[in-house]
Amino acid sequence: MRETCTYDVLIIGAGAAGLMCAIIAAKRGRKVLVLERADRIARKVRVAGGGKCNFTNLHVSPERFISANLKFVHSALARFPPNEICAFLKKHHVSYLEKKDGQLFCCHSALDLVHALEEECASAGVVIQTDIPIEDVHQNPSGPGFVVRAKEGHRECLSLVVASGGLSFPALGATDYGYRLAERFGLKVTPRRPGLVPLLFQPHEREIFSGLSGVSFVGEVRCGDVSFSESILFTHKGLSGPAILQISSYWRDGQTVVIDFLPGIDFRAVMRKNGSRRVEMKTFLGGYLPGRLAQVLSFHGFVNKPLCQYSEKEINAIVQRLKAFTFVPAGTEGYRKAEVTLGGVDTAELSSRTMESVKVPGLYFVGEVVDVTGQLGGFNLHWAWASGHAAGLKV
C-alpha cells in the first residue's frame, strides 16, 4: 500500500554532499531521509583518487575553484576548513596521509570513508533508502514544504536538498536530474561542460603522436593566463595527466593550448653551451625527455642532426617548438571521462551561507550540481563536504 511519510529534511542523492548535509541536519535533531537512485551510496567517493579518495586538500582557498561568482564559495569554505573532515576521519579511526601539495588520501581504502559516513548517518538517525527512482517533486499544495513522489509512496518534507551531483561518469549513475529540477522551480542554470578531462588531438597531431600512448613527462601547460606544471600523459587520442586535466577546466572550444616540454630549463642557453657538440639532437634531447618523445619531437618538429650543425634560425625554431608547442584541441573526451561538471545551478539563485534558493524557500542545492568546480587535488570533494555542511546547519 502506498503511504505518505513526513520528514523535516529530504535529500536527493547519497553522495558526499548529500550525506554530509544529512549528518549535520540529523545531529541538530532534524528527521532526515536520503533518497538515492543507485543501489549503493557514495559511488563516486568509492572510486575517487584511484580507490584511495583524495578527500580534501590542506590548501583549500577560493582561488582553487571555478565559478561565475567565486565570492560565493567564501562563506561555506570558511566554516568548513579541511581539519573538519580530518577530525571526522580521525573519529572513525580512518588513517590518511598527504601525498603531495596538500592532497589528503585515505591510507587504506576509500571504503573506510564510506563506512565512516554510513556509521555517522546511522548513529545520527538518518534514514537512507537506495534504489529509489523519484517520479515527481512539487511544492506541497496543502501546506509548507514539498512532496516527493516515488513508486514506493509519497514523502513530504519541509526542506528539500538537491545533492544529485553533476553529469560526469554516467557509468556511476550521474544524471541531469538536479539541473532539470532547478529549472522547473524557475532557477537559472549556467551552461555545463566537462572538466578535469583529457583533451583530444586534431587528426594531424594524432598521426604524429599516436605512437607515444603511455609516455609521460613533466611539462607546463598554459591556456590564456592560467598554467599548470605537472605530469602530462600521451593517450592514443590526445593528452591526459594532471596538468592536462587541470587546464581542461579552463579551456574553451577553439582556444590554443601551449606546452613547455622543458619547464624551468633555458634551452637556448643549453644550446649555446652545447652548440659545438657532434651529438644528434634526438640523443641529446633524450637527456631531458623520455626517449620516444625526444625522437618524435626531433623528427617532426625539426631536422634531426648533430648539434653543431644547427643555424641560429634553426635553434630559434627548436626552442619555440620545445618551450611553446601550441595546439588547438579538437575537443575533450567528454563526460564519460570527465571527473567533474563545470557550470550548474547559478550561484546568484542561492544563499552563499546556507545554499538555500532565494526564490523558493526550503529548497537547497549542494555539491557538484551547483556552479562551483574545484581544481584537481581534493577540492571537489571538499566543496561537497563544505556546501553540504552549510545547508545542514540551516535545513
Ligand SMILES: Cc1cc2nc3c(=O)[nH]c(=O)nc-3n(C[C@H](O)[C@H](O)[C@H](O)COP(=O)(O)OP(=O)(O)OC[C@H]3O[C@@H](n4cnc5c(N)ncnc54)[C@H](O)[C@@H]3O)c2cc1C
Ligand atoms: C572517477 C572520479 C574520480 C574522482 N576523484 C576525486 C578525488 O579523488 N577527489 C575529489 O575531490 N574529487 C574527485 N572526483 C569528483 C568528486 O567525486 C565529485 O565532485 C563529488 O563526488 C561530488 O559530490 P556530490 O555529492 O555533489 O555528487 P555525487 O557524488 O555525484 O553524488 C550524487 C548522488 O546523487 C545520486 N542521484 C543522481 N540523480 C538522482 C536522482 N534523480 N534521484 C536520487 N538520487 C540521484 C547519484 O546516484 C549520486 O549517488 C572524482 C570524480 C570521478 C568521476
